[in-house]
Amino acid sequence: MSSPVSPDQKGGQTPKTFMPRIFSGIQPSGGLTLGNYLGALKRFVEKQDEGIETIYCMVDMHAITTWQEPAKLRQQTREGAAAFIAAGIDPKRSILFNQSQVGAHAELGWIFNCVARMGWMGRMTQWKDKTAGKNAEAASLGLFAYPSLMAADILLYHATMVPVGEDQKQHLELTRDIAIKFNNDYGVDFFPVVEPLIEGAATRVMSLRDGTKKMSKSDPSDQSRINLTDDADTIAAKIRKAKTDPAPLPDTAEGLKDRPEARNLVNIYAALAGHTVDQVIRDFAGAQFGTFKPALADLAVAKLSPITSEMNRLMADPAEIDRILGDGADRADAIARPILEQVYDITGMIRSRRK
Ligand code: AMP
């Protein structure tokens, strides 16, 4: 497959238009949560179904920026792939693969390490959060360079749009900075300036125990999140026990301001139901949590249970998942390799072994 970009394009010409192409990734550093589902997976499926070319990746190379037990990493990579398929990703229409099987990611990541500046990385809030209160000197070099590999993931495919949750916004701005600096440094118009797609009612799903903290696979409390592997009873119990305030639901969305826990549950309801927050507020104005929580639990179980059972069915045949990932990696490589070869040309590397 060839890219729409000619290798010898120089800066100063009319900027090229790039074909619409979507790339996004999820780390197999734990089991997936409702936050991953609403902020990422569900929207990945919508983009696929809109007919845009979609490439989705389990970013195992990113996962090892913090320690991962090898057997668990393998299991979580398969489980993530199973979650994509169970949520509606069709591995024939989308490309679904794991990052380490396409070596071009690491190769372009290195080149971008030489484009990006230390100062840019040091300003990343994810880096600061992950090292806060800890000895940053002991963090891996990979964790520091993480956003540069993420930029490589995206730009390797000349992807133009990246659906993500709110927490990834800064990394996508950095991806734009890397693309612009590369284009300027080498006097080319080679990499597109990507557009983040941060949309919907659930771009930032919060912890069920603390409405000011993101729901995360790495939170020590399992009660803080709904996992895509939770059964119906567990989901219902977690929602029943979710932290709230004593007031009933307001009659306008404005009334959720300064009520982070209430707002979070309403946002989750809206995103699961495919309604706007205003619609949910209209339906539940004045309702106590004693009414709203069971309704939310029923909705969550109705939407998530089919995904969980399909994931379990797929996980019974890990060889089939590996086959799908391998096939996806071949197709990803066919797009990525020619683009990487152009990057090597642009940067002045001799490629005389190229076939
Ligand atoms: P990660 O689990 O950090 O690899 O995230 C994978 C994708 O899920 C990214 O697009 C994140 O922005 C998104 N995501 C993770 N947690 C949440 C959350 N609590 N709310 C919304 N989106 C999330």
Ligand code: TRP
């Ligand atoms: N950094 C993203 C996260 O933790 C995962 C990721 C890696 C990603 N490469 C990507 C997301 C490329 C979008 C595009 O959520």
